[in-house]
Amino acid sequence: MRSDSVPLSAKEKGVLRGTGEDPLQYSTSRFGTIEVAEEQMIRIKGGLLGFTNLSKYIIIHHHDHGPFVWLQSLEREELAFPLIDPHLIYPDYLLEISREDADEIGIENEDDVQIFVLVAVRSGDRRMQLNMQGPLIVNRKNNLAMQFVDQQCSYSGLVELESTVEKQMNGV
Amino acid sequence: MLILARKSNESINIGDDIVITVLSIDGGTVKLGVEAPKEVKLLRGEVYERISKTNQEAANSDFNLLNNLSVDKVAGHQEKRWLPGSGDGLPVVAVAGKRRKDPRS
Numbered sequence: 382m383r384s385d386s387v388p389l390s391a392k393e394k395g396v397l398r399g400t401g402e403d404p405l406q407y408s409t410s411r412f413g414t415i416e417v418a419e420e421q422m423i424r425i426k427g428g429l430l431g432f433t434n435l436s437k438y439i440i441i442h443h444h445d446h447g448p449f450v451w452l453q454s455l456e457r458e459e460l461a462f463p464l465i466d467p468h469l470i471y472p473d474y475l476l477e478i479s480r481e482d483a484d485e486i487g488i489e490n491e492d493d494v495q496i497f498v499l500v501a502v503r504s505g506d507r508r509m510q511l512n513m514q515g516p517l518i519v520n521r522k523n524n525l526a527m528q529f530v531d532q533q534c535s536y537s538g539l540v541e542l543e544s545t546v547e548k549q550m551n552g553v
Numbered sequence: 554m555l556i557l558a559r560k561s562n563e564s565i566n567i568g569d570d571i572v573i574t575v576l577s578i579d580g581g582t583v584k585l586g587v588e589a590p591k592e593v594k595l596l597r598g599e600v601y602e603r604i605s606k607t608n609q610e611a612a613n614s615d616f617n618l619l620n621n622l623s624v625d626k627v628a629g630h631q632e633k634r635w636l637p638g639s640g641d642g643l644p645v646v647a648v649a650g651k652r653r654k655d656p657r658s
Contacts, residue, residue: 502615530594
């Protein structure tokens, strides 16, 4: 039976520990070595389009990155995607999925769900591009996720960087 | 690319589990029926291209650019709402950055 004390290195990194088995270490090119417990791992069914052979990820919040979180691959250390909750940019954002799609990742009700969109931003850009047509739907209950193809999406996802910051500052 | 000519009602098998059938041909439009297991993603070519291209661009995002949307500018009014999973069950690994003002303190 292992003790309950958290090793100092994990505490320093601020890793959230679950109960259960010992966490594994993964190296990442942006965040160094991280410890991930089994129950923190997100599995994307079918993977992301263009990366369908990869399904194991972890969500990382980098302290300096505000509303953005990172979807870090646990299978390729250099692969990570910034994510943001689309509701922060589009407060009226509403995603409808069929019961069949919901069943794919075991969604039983709305509260189980956390939605993210992938963010593309290059150095020198004044705008970021949110992938509104392919939101990532995460089921908090079982850590299964999928990239849903939203053919009805009417948001362009092109967002001025400056105005995002200002909007947030004005409490919008 | 394998090139095959098919007439209406003829089909193509891909592996053991995928069948594409020509349902009808009308002018310049071919109607195709596709049978495949649930886990295989079937998408119109242009939809697949658009989403996978945007995914790739996201993977190439500039890490430091997000740095500049600093926490003290962005976080103030939303409290913890922008940190998904804080207390809500979504597992998030927190990574310490260069600590400036911690808006949560």
